[in-house]
Amino acid sequence: MLVLCSVFLAIGCADNGTEEPGDAVTPVEEPVEPVREEAAPEETPILPVQGEIPGISDDESEAVDVSIVNSSFSPDTITISTGQTVRWTNMDPEAHTVKGTGTSFGSPSLAQGGSYEFLFTDPGAYEYYCSIHPSMRGTVVVVEE
Known part of the structure; x- marks a missing residue:
């Protein structure tokens, strides 16, 4: 009889897969480290040399294009007005x-x-060349507008 009572007691205490309302286990929340955003490194602005335009020209100051092709400047001589930009590609x-x-x-x-x-x-007339290939030469003629 003692053995039977022990078996019934063990069965009664065993988990049957159903939870009673008071049986819920509350998970322990681990502290979460706050996300620290690293500050972007400060950029030192690159100041242009007088007359130099960094980046690509905007629509207001359209550039006159000169291509570098077949180890030559094309066209090799251009005439522009003061205040215009030349873009070599x-x-x-x-x-x-x-x-x-x-x-x-x-x-x-x-x-x-x-x-x-x-x-x-x-x-004025501005002559220029390629320092890697000195035989490559060109001229920009700038006229007063």
Whole structure:
């Protein structure tokens, strides 16, 4: 009899898969670390050289395009008005530069697809060349508008 009572007691205390209203277990919530947003590093603005326009021109100051193709500037001579911008774009697979002769304008090395822009504010004839391939030459003639 004692054995039977023990068996019934064990069965009665065992979990039968159904929960009674007071039997719910409350999960312990672990503290959540607040998400800290890292501040973006401060950027130092790149100030343009007088006449240099960083990035791509907007619609208000359309650039006159010169292509660098087949190791030459095309067209090699252009005439623009004061206040206009010239954009040189390298179409060749090798790198080129645009360096003004006796002036302050000049591009870094331009890979294929790279561009450089310069705003011409003073009238005159501006000769330029590629510092990597010095036989490549061109001229920008700027006339007073």
